[in-house]
Amino acid sequence: MAPGRSRKRKIEDEEEEREAPPLASSGSAVDPDESLEQSLTFSDTLVALQIMRAQFPRIEKVSIKPFVLRSQLYSSVMDRTQVDRELETLRRAKTIRIFKLNTGQDDHAVMFLDDYINQIDSVVKKMEEKKLLNLEAFDWFKIHVIDTRLEPNISHDDLCSLLSLGGRVKEEHVTLLINGGVIVRQLIDPGMYWFAIPSIGSVLKGLSQGRKELLGLLSRKRYKEEMMATLEKKRLRLSPLDIRFHLRDLIGSGHLKTVSTPSGLVVRVSKD
Secondary structure, X not given: OOXXXXXXXHHHHHHHHHHOOOEOOOOOEOOOOOOOOOOOOOOOHHHHHHHHHHOOOOOOOOOOOOOEEHHHHHHHOOOHHHHHHHHHHHHHOOOEEXXXXXXXXXXEEEEEHHHHXXXXXXXXXXHHHOOOOOOHHHHHHHHHHHOOOOOOEEEHHHHHHHHOOOOOOOHHHHHHHHHOOOEEEOOOOOOEEEEXXXXXXXXXXXXXXXXXXXXXXXXOOOOOEEEHHHXXXXXXXXXXXXXXXXXXXXXXXOOEEEEEEOOEEEEEEOOO
């Protein structure tokens, strides 16, 4: 084979490897098109995260890396204590980050650390195109803040102290991090921040609206239920997230439940 052709093939192989879906613990590739009924439950939290990451819906007009809700993991791994324990292990190993979401509910998102870093980099790239100043704040944030502060929140003093390990901190640096969406002020204490996922705002609006739409759709049914295989084919009007995403969320939060029947799984509105 000619050297040029060999080099081209090597580049193509590397690109395929980067774009390949994550692997389950068994080593088999995740099928993003697998139905929810086929991939509803798992014995391992990391496998559940990998599969849900691969199945994260493509969202038009919003550039956001895949994230998974804690409630979705509760729907897929039967032991909630196991989920919490394994998430804590993954968090301490710096494999994932956990974020408190501003939805008015006790929602938490889980994102693989590599995806989170890439999400921040995409925000910085847009800011560079606008010729904004003080962008070194994001490098300081990634190197000195994210790497050492694993909790979902941080105080203003701690933030500035960690940022100062990279250089002389100005108020403009903190303002830039807020505008970039990597931190948000806590309403109850302006001196504290939540770590945040940049560009997630419009998706969270769709999350809340999609929940209401799906629950409303089922509540109008005679027995407040529908076959999962049928339900999974429907499209929601008010959410950019697909119905599979919402089903996992609402089953895990207890708003919906599944019942096995000879014809397959039935999704039913929980009475309580």
